[in-house]
Amino acid sequence: MTQTTTDRSADRASGAVVPVLAFAGIVVAVMQTLLVPVIKDLPQLLDTAPSDATWVLTSTLLSGAVATPIMGRLGDLYGKRRMLILSLAVMVVGALVSALTSDLLLMITGRTLQGFAMGAIPLGIGLMRDMLPREKLGSAMALMSSSIGVGGGLALPAAALVAQHSDWHTLYYGAAGLGLLAIALTLLVVPESPMRAEGTFDLPGALGLSAGLVLFLLPITKGSDWGWASGTTLGLFTASAVVLVLWGVMELRLKAPLVDLRTTARPAVLFTNLASIMVGVSFYVVSLVLPQLLQLPESTGYGLGQSMVVAGLLVAPLGLTMMFTAPVYARLSAKYGPKVTLILGLLIIAIGYGAGLGLMSAAWQSLVISVLLGAGIGLAYSSLPALIVGAVPASETGAANGLNTLMRSIGTSVSSAVIGMVLANTATNVGGVEIPTMHGFRVSFLIATGAVAVGLLLALFLPGRRPSEKPRLRASSEEDAALERAERVLRGFQGRVLAADGAPVARAKVTLIDRRGRQAGATLSAEDGSYALAVPARGSYVVAARAAGHGPLASSATHAGDERPVDLDLSLPGETVSA
Secondary structure (H helix, E strand, C coil): CCCCCCHHHHHHCCCCHHHHHHHHHHHHHHHHHCCHHHHHHHHHHCCCCHHHHCHHHHHHHHHHHHHHHHHHHHHHHHCHHHHHHHHHHHHHHHHHHHHCCCCHHHHHHHHHHHHHHHHHHHHHHHHHHHHCCHHHHHHHHHHHHHHHHHHHHHHHHHHHHHHHHCCCCHHHHHHHHHHHHHHHHHHHHCCCCCCCCCCCCCHHHHHHHHHHHHHHHHHHHHHHHHCCCCHHHHHHHHHHHHHHHHHHHHHHHCCCCCCCHHHHCCHHHHHHHHHHHHHHHHHHHHHHHHHHHHHCCHHHCCCCCCCHHHHHHHHCHHHHHHHHHHHHHHHHHHHHCHHHHHHHHHHHHHHHHHHHCCCCCCHHHHHHHHHHHHHHHHHHHHHHHHHHHCCCCHHHHHHHHHHHHHHHHHHHHHHHHHHHHHHHHCCEEECCEEECCHHHHHHHHHHHHHHHHHHHHHHHCCCCCCCCCCCCCCCCCHHHHHHHHHHHHHCEEEEEEECCCCCECCCCEEEEEECCCCEEEEEECCCCCEEEEECCCCEEEEEEEECCCCCCEEEEEEECCCCCCEECCEECCCCCCCC
């Protein structure tokens, strides 16, 4: 299904919408790295075994993976702003639960609730697409997409400072405060999108996907503890494959599935999602390696002997560089397209990890690695939503970006498991304590480089922009955006929605239906009753209109596929119907 926004929704969005949504994304991302400074102390802090303490991290990962595509679909159906606020509210409740306890089960419950907020990032991207003019959309989505890395990078030094000088529960009080601030700003600044997808929520599909994801991610995150060849690990992987295959068969038979697998199978969407996994792998490697290298004592012969806070500050430029990359991405993407910027970003990541193999002997070298990788990951992350948005209908933006965010999360999960295993297997025993080695750090960087190489190969299969084709997301000027809107009108239907007495009907829903009965576009009429609908291809269509207080109307029309508009005025019957 495809929907188009109206200029009125863009006009409603104030200049503060983008920073507020980006702030919400950063707050959500903070949850992922909030406990990194105290990971090694969790067994003592919670009075439990190390294997049980890892559930505090695993629970957030699992709930975030489950919630991301589900909240995206709910946002498409019932309102993205509404679901964004709900995601943040659940996160605040989870943070307060964790802040008030040191009991393991309650802590896991709180952390599970915090993970549900990960759906805020695809919801924010969807709101931007629905409200912002195209000349602002590229940089806005880039910033929102990068917020997951920005929040993670900035949280490290802040969390380290709090953990070093205060009770660790303060971290959760701070997270709850940030969440409440994000909710307040969203209520004040961000309007609800008028765009809605047709259909109902696919509850069986949500349950099936949730079960499949949990069965898949559990052995990835716990495989090191259970053993990769153990019956439990292999059994869960097998069960995951069976559940996901059955879920896919069910989704293909539904008219309104949770995830439109046919859309997902399009090359632009499929290869973007696969490349996203590789970007997620490369992003998390540096987050795991550099803080440990920086904090290891100099007596090891390769450790850099920095405090927790200094180590966090040296890694923080990773997130800051990602933030400042967003406007650079917008210019590059407007000129060359998001595929080229994704490839450029992956090349910079490869250079960063390649250079990192020889830049591990001084603290300042970690700063160089962070900046290089931040620039590359920022460009790559910024390209992903533009590639997705350019390939899916507007009515599926939330769900499609939710799935893409899920792919990144799967990448970070795989990265965490693989790098954790590498560092554990290459560790050396010093005084009864297992310490990571320089060999393990370098192997980790090589694995990241290999993941980037795979990502580059996948990116090359993405459909490119034809030389004569204008970019879907422009970021240069108001004139370019106006020209693009005019060109879209020339390639479709235009007209006015009128009442029986000839008066214009504002905010009537005008729907374009193809000859197979599928919705091919939709919009709302303006104050003067005018509307414009682009056509995906030449052929016969039905243009239907309905509005409160008027009977529905459907008219058949044919478009030749050229640049001549088809004028079609729709006069609604005068009888009164229930709104």
